[in-house]
Amino acid sequence: MISPGRSWREFPQRYRLEAEKCTVCGKIHYPPRVTCSKCGARTFESLVLPREGKVVTFTVVRVPPAGFTEQTPLPVAIVEVMDGVRLMVQIGDVADPDEIEIGMPVRLEFRRISSDGEAGLIFYGHKAVPRLDA
Amino acid sequence: MRDVAVVGVGMTDFGELWGKSLRTIWAEAALAALADAEVQKIDLITIGCMSPGLFVGQEHLASLLADELGMAGTAASRVESACASGGLALRTGFAEIASGLSDTVLVTGVEKMNDVDGADATYALGTAADQEWEGFHGITFPGLYAMLARAHMQRFGTTVEQLAAVAVKNHANGLLNPHAQYHLKLTIESALASTMVADPLRLMDCSPVTDGAAALVLTTVEKAEKLAGHRPIVKISGSGLATDTISLANREDLTELKAVRLAADRAYAMAGKKPEDLDVVEVHDCFTIAEIMATEALGLFEPGKGAQAAEDGLTAIGGKIPVNTSGGLKSKGHPVGATGVAQVAEIATQLRGEAGDRQVAGAKTGLAQNMGGSGGSSIVHILEVAS
Numbered sequence: 001m002i003s004p005g006r007s008w009r010e011f012p013q014r015y016r017l018e019a020e021k022c023t024v025c026g027k028i029h030y031p032p033r034v035t036c037s038k039c040g041a042r043t044f045e046s047l048v049l050p051r052e053g054k055v056v057t058f059t060v061v062r063v064p065p066a067g068f069t070e071q072t073p074l075p076v077a078i079v080e081v082m083d084g085v086r087l088m089v090q091i092g093d094v095a096d097p098d099e100i101e102i103g104m105p106v107r108l109e110f111r112r113i114s115s116d117g118e119a120g121l122i123f124y125g126h127k128a129v130p131r132l133d134a
Numbered sequence: 135m136r137d138v139a140v141v142g143v144g145m146t147d148f149g150e151l152w153g154k155s156l157r158t159i160w161a162e163a164a165l166a167a168l169a170d171a172e173v174q175k176i177d178l179i180t181i182g183c184m185s186p187g188l189f190v191g192q193e194h195l196a197s198l199l200a201d202e203l204g205m206a207g208t209a210a211s212r213v214e215s216a217c218a219s220g221g222l223a224l225r226t227g228f229a230e231i232a233s234g235l236s237d238t239v240l241v242t243g244v245e246k247m248n249d250v251d252g253a254d255a256t257y258a259l260g261t262a263a264d265q266e267w268e269g270f271h272g273i274t275f276p277g278l279y280a281m282l283a284r285a286h287m288q289r290f291g292t293t294v295e296q297l298a299a300v301a302v303k304n305h306a307n308g309l310l311n312p313h314a315q316y317h318l319k320l321t322i323e324s325a326l327a328s329t330m331v332a333d334p335l336r337l338m339d340c341s342p343v344t345d346g347a348a349a350l351v352l353t354t355v356e357k358a359e360k361l362a363g364h365r366p367i368v369k370i371s372g373s374g375l376a377t378d379t380i381s382l383a384n385r386e387d388l389t390e391l392k393a394v395r396l397a398a399d400r401a402y403a404m405a406g407k408k409p410e411d412l413d414v415v416e417v418h419d420c421f422t423i424a425e426i427m428a429t430e431a432l433g434l435f436e437p438g439k440g441a442q443a444a445e446d447g448l449t450a451i452g453g454k455i456p457v458n459t460s461g462g463l464k465s466k467g468h469p470v471g472a473t474g475v476a477q478v479a480e481i482a483t484q485l486r487g488e489a490g491d492r493q494v495a496g497a498k499t500g501l502a503q504n505m506g507g508s509g510g511s512s513i514v515h516i517l518e519v520a521s
Contacts, residue, residue, distance in 0.1 A: 002270075006266075010266065010270075014270075031266075031267055037379075037384070056285070056388070057281040057282075057284045057285040057288070057388055058281065058284060059273075059277045059280035059281050059284060059332045059333055059334075059335075060330075060332065060333040061272060061273065061274055061276075061277045061332050062329070062330045062331055062332060062333070063256070063274065063276070063331050063332070064272060064274070065253070065256050065257060065260060065269070065272060065274050066253045066254075066256075066257055067272070068272040071272065074272050076271055076272060076273045076277055076281075077281075078281060078382060078383050078388075084386070086383040086384070087267075087383050088267060088268050088271050088273060088381070088382070088383045089271055090271050090272060097333070102284065102285075102288050113270065113271060113272075114270075114272065123270070125270065125271070
């Protein structure tokens with residue numbers, strides 16, 4: 001399970017989608033990294049990811065890991081929010097997982113992701129939901 | 135570099151080995167390989183094991199297992215690269231002999247996975263993915279490969295029937311392997327009717343949870359010539375190791391296993407071989423889509439053609455290039471740390487001409503591809519009959 005220390009450490013990315021842009025080559029990294037995977041530079045400036053994107057690929061997890069047994073079937077996708085900037089997120093607000101398709105427009109919304117039992121921590125982050133306006 | 139040969143091969147039956155512990159199955163495989171090799175002195179024991187800490191609550195396997203074999207005092211080390219730990223144990227042993235650091239090495243792989251329940255096994259395997267940025271969202275290992283499958287289907291038109299064809303072929307091969315976990319005939323229809331695990335992957339697209347161990351004895355080709363007797367000498371002519379991003383979200387191309395391609399390129403270059411030179415291949419079919427993508431990344435088929443090739447029987451025994459004659463991870467079983475060693479045990483057995491009913495006639499050159507996680511690491515070895 002996720003310790004309080006780790007949970008706290010990840011708040012900027014989980015809660016606010018904070019990313020970093022390489023000041024040398026401009027590549028955007030989510031989550032932030034120590035070295036740029038494109039050019040190797042080590043200086044970055046912060047930015048917040050846009051909330052809108054599209055589904056690159058997805059699955060529907062039917063046999064869940066511990067902590068997600070009450071959430072099945074659990075749709076999970078890789079979503080691209082900017083050119084080359086992708087993140088792994090659950091897909092929420094779909095009545096039928098068969099509605100999900102590659103290329104589907106989604107918006108990232110702040111949601112409860114999982115919890116550590118009844119008395120433990122609650123883990124929040126972002127889920128992708130279908131964009132009804134797109 | 136010195137030329138390195140495989141002079142001993144051993145493995146346990148793969149399956150749910152309730153009556154045996156990790157140390158017992160490991161020793162069984164190690165003793166089988168040592169008996170097969172008839173060597174007197176071992177300079178080093180390498181052990182590939184992914185997660186004894188999570189599966190059986192035991193670390194420090196180097197001491198535990200050297201001692202179990204009555205060889206306390208001998209140099210030993212455990213190496214880890216998730217499900218490619220066995221391949222890494224082989225590469226470590228190969229490098230020790232090639233460099234002159236050791237003359238004879240006992241290369242082993244082991245995993246005891248059934249001492250924990252399904253949820254704990256799923257968790258342990260999940261630690262091969264990026265736990266902070268993937269696992270957090272509830273994605274599982276089948277889920278990650280399902281995402282690769284979906285991308286492959288979208289780009290190349292790969293079908294679920296073609297995925298099932300891989301499982302059907304590997305189970306047909308497994309029927310011919312006495313060590314295999316499952317001896318069952320599978321049909322496309324029954325594969326497609328099995329439980330959905332992570333769309334589009336069903337239970338029959340997934341390798342099982344397995345207990346098992348495998349071992350090899352390596353030495354120099356020079357020493358092997360004195361040990362060989364009437365048997366052909368099996369030489370390791372190429373070894374390639376590569377990594378890729380651990381997180382799928384950071385991969386530019388979700389339809390290619392880049393670590394496999396890079397590891398293969400390095401192994402081919404070292405061996406001076408091309409894909410067309412291969413007679414028999416073992417690939418890391420932890421999921422059916424993984425076999426299709428591996429055959430493409432190894433250059434056996436063009437990108438996007440691997441699924442059709444499987445459906446057309448090109449990878450069956452008797453086909454253009456037989457893949458997973460052992461039954462693969464799907465039918466033989468997948469004790470994760472043992473897999474990379476067991477794959478090379480199969481290739482060595484084929485090259486010796488000792489594979490019985492599943493023998494590929496006249497096999498002289500073979501390749502084994504082992505993979506960690508969802509392609510975050512891969513190791514490729516090329517073996518050939520020394521002339």
